[in-house]
Amino acid sequence: MMRPVLYTCARSRGLRATWAAEEAGVDIELKMLPFPPRYKAPEYLEINPLGTIPLLIEGESRMTESCAIAHYLATRSGYTDLAIAPGEADYAEYLDFTYHADATITFPQTVYMRFALFEKDKGWEEAGLAYAKWFWKRLVKVEQRLETREFLCADRFTVADICVGYALILAKSVGLDEGVSETLRAYRERLTAREAYKRAAERELQQCNDEQAR
Incomplete structure (x- = not known):
């Protein structure tokens, strides 16, 4: 191949x-x-x-x-x-969280970065902060999911964790950690400890x- x-x-x-x-x-x-x-x-x-x-x-x-x-x-x-195959437990959840990572979580992060970091000299910093709050609110689904489990789906590490985990890693690096809960910070630590x-x-x-x- x-x-x-x-x-x-x-x-x-x-x-x-x-x-x-x-x-x-x-x-x-x-x-x-x-x-x-x-x-x-x-x-x-x-x-x-x-x-x-x-x-x-x-x-x-x-x-x-x-x-x-x-x-x-x-x-x-x-x-x-x-990955989780069709017919396997949590197949629907695997797809949902994998798509959720970019469409729902990373999107407001990128707008925040543009307004509050890359183009803050244009006076858009306040708009960027509004997107920061939007990002934090959109973490609730992931946080609730992880209250009773180590990983998002099928009791194992999957691509869904890679995709969602990256958004949390990005949050830390661009100054968006203020609204990230301890549950999600602990999850991020588990992921970034992987070899x-x-x-x-x-x-x-x-x-x-x-x-x-x-």
Whole structure:
């Protein structure tokens, strides 16, 4: 099977894909880009006209959604314990939380980052703070789910945890931890203690350093 190529930026949503590859034992070629690539690596637009990251290329297949890429890497050679198959307990919940991660949780984070961090000089910081509160309110579903379990689905670590977990990791790195509960902080600690996560984060950082040294 051809080796997948992943274009991403360090600590971006592409970490979901890098992490999933490490968990699944999939050998990917990692290509790190400066952020935002549409401005700092304009040649990337020839590969991905959207200018977004991540981008996974394998043969004729091209994928640009981080949660879909994570699921794909976990199942490209058949279902593994990282994914939940149709007919298995918590299959519906697995799909729901995997999609919930980006559509409901990460979305307000990205708007907050734009208004409160990247473009705060435009006077939009107050709007950014409104999105911060929106993000915190949208954590309630995950928090309630984790009150009686270690992981989101089927009593095991899955791609749903990678996808939701990344949003909590991002929250800590961009100053959104104020509204994150102790339950979710403990969950995040469990996830980031995994060896595959550590390898993924270290690989991205090392690759970035190597690219900058060239």
